[in-house]
Amino acid sequence: MSGDWATSALGWWHDAGVDTIVAEAPRNWLKPASAAPTATASDLPDAAVQSGLPDDLAAFRLWLAESPDLPLAAPTARRFAPEGDPTADLMIMVSMPGRAGLVDGDEGALLDRMLKAIGYARDSVYLAPLSPIRTPTGRLNADDLKMLGPIARHHVALVKPKALLLFGDACAQALVGAPVSGARGRWHEVETPAGPIRAIATIRPEDMDRTPGLKKLAWEDLQMLMEGLKA
DSSP: OOSOTTTOTTGGGTTTTOOOOOOSSOOOTTSOOOOOOOOOGGGTTHHHHHTTSOSSHHHHHHHHHHOTTSTTOOTTOOBOOOEEOTTOSEEEEESSOOSSSSSOHHHHHHHHHHHHHTTOOGGGSEEEESSSBOOTTSOOOHHHHHHHHHHHHHHHHHHOOSEEEEEHHHHHHHHHSSOHHHHTTSOEEEOOTTOOEEEEEEOOHHHHHHOGGGHHHHHHHHHHHHHHHHO
């Protein structure tokens, strides 16, 4: 992304006033959020999956890095570890790594600017992928989400953040049971083995980078997040 980070903490959304939204695939981001039910632990096969997962964060991170039982695991598959502070009050989840890093390139620069706008740096939050392995297509299908959702809930339970920010449809679908278009704009409770964790779903940096007008919607979500973190 171009632009001087020192100009303004809110510089990332300077062009958020664009009112024509064009993307590769049509999506009605402005449709009012429906009251889609938040998925609960009883709705998902968490217990069977989580029973075999380490109950210590350090051991769990090692499992993510090495276990052949991780969904999408293959001998040559590159894995990307979570980044940042595991004791942070804010945990951020993205669907999968970029090609060279957890959130890299223009999307990584945009994420850093978004965090700066709400008073954070990347190393002051806990940033984790729903899948530590990137798929060849850059997408996760329904079967992938069914396997990864319980593992992500276990991860969130070990971190116990004050709030969880979910980027993109895959994370939102896996953890709150709805795509971003139906989930953003309000708080959700993600059921975990450690109890419910409050979460907000918002638009991926990739989508905002491609369609700057979406930044206005993401900024609304970030404002809600900031208020929740202050409470």
